[in-house]
Amino acid sequence: MFVLRQCLTLGTKSSVRNFAAATNLVNVKINEDTGVVIMELNKPPVNSLNYELLEAMHRTLVKLENERCSGMILTSSSPNTFSAGLDLLEMYKPTVDKARKFWGMLQNTWIKLYSAPYPTVAAINGHSPAGGCLLAMSCEYRIMVPKKKIGLNETQLGIVAPQWFQDCMKNIIGSRQAEKALIAGTLFSSEEAAKIGLIDELATDKEDLMKKAHDFMDEQLGLPPLARSTVKIGFRKDTLNRLINSREVDTKYFIDFIFQPKVQESLEMYLQALKKK
């Protein structure tokens, strides 16, 4: 079964169709037989989430609403990183208009991903800090390769993970663990993340990662889809509505926060440290 699935995944059977995307920032393949979609983030080197990448993801998620999509596996083409989180350059000295547009697209993308009715799996094939962790947490199931880092590390950068990022973490690891992790800005190793339930499974390597992602998908596809998605949305609606009902306030908070001189200073220092590495 796995060999067949691999062939399909690699596109050696005609039943896998490349999903026409307007950019190559995401590679999207749909298996015409199963309806399972693989969305691969493709913004080298580290899939930092800038407006364009978020827009490409959002456009894909909207398009999938009109396709026979039975499930989605989210992964990355980068060898070492799932996603480095929000693109720091979007927050460093932007104009107000640019920052507003960026934040709006992040909200749009998250709402679509978090509320997708079909099963979603994050196949986390590399580091997944901050916004990368948010993407993974927005999927229903998380599988990760060993010896990488994941978590909401915003505090360590002198910024604050927004309420909806925090809610996603609380929903997965519980309030106490989340409070500790968020205050410290902890980046967990894959192994630690598996222990506290931030990820569901550890894979041995990238091949095993995709096998496990497909295994999860197979299980989910065996369930009645309407009942499955109704339970999912029931669990997620409070978290979703909390943002949907306060999008403008959330945007204003983001803009007021990042325009503070101290925050700009922290971002500058962090960017410099990343460049010097």
Ligand SMILES: CCCCC/C=C/C(=O)SCCNC(=O)CCNC(=O)[C@H](O)C(C)(C)COP(=O)(O)OP(=O)(O)OC[C@H]1O[C@@H](n2cnc3c(N)ncnc32)[C@H](O)[C@@H]1OP(=O)(O)O
């Ligand atoms: C109210 C405000 C709320 C805001 C909420 C914020 C959420 C966020 O997501 S903030 C972003 C937090 N992200 C991080 O802290 C991750 C930073 N990056 C890393 O730790 C590492 O890059 C890595 C572990 C993800 C990958 O390491 P490695 O493979 O060694 O790659 P490099 O560090 O050499 O990076 C390559 C290249 O990419 C640039 N870069 C990395 N991360 C970002 C980023 N988030 N945004 C923009 N650019 C990033 C890095 O500077 C390197 O650039 P060059 O030197 O020009 O090649």
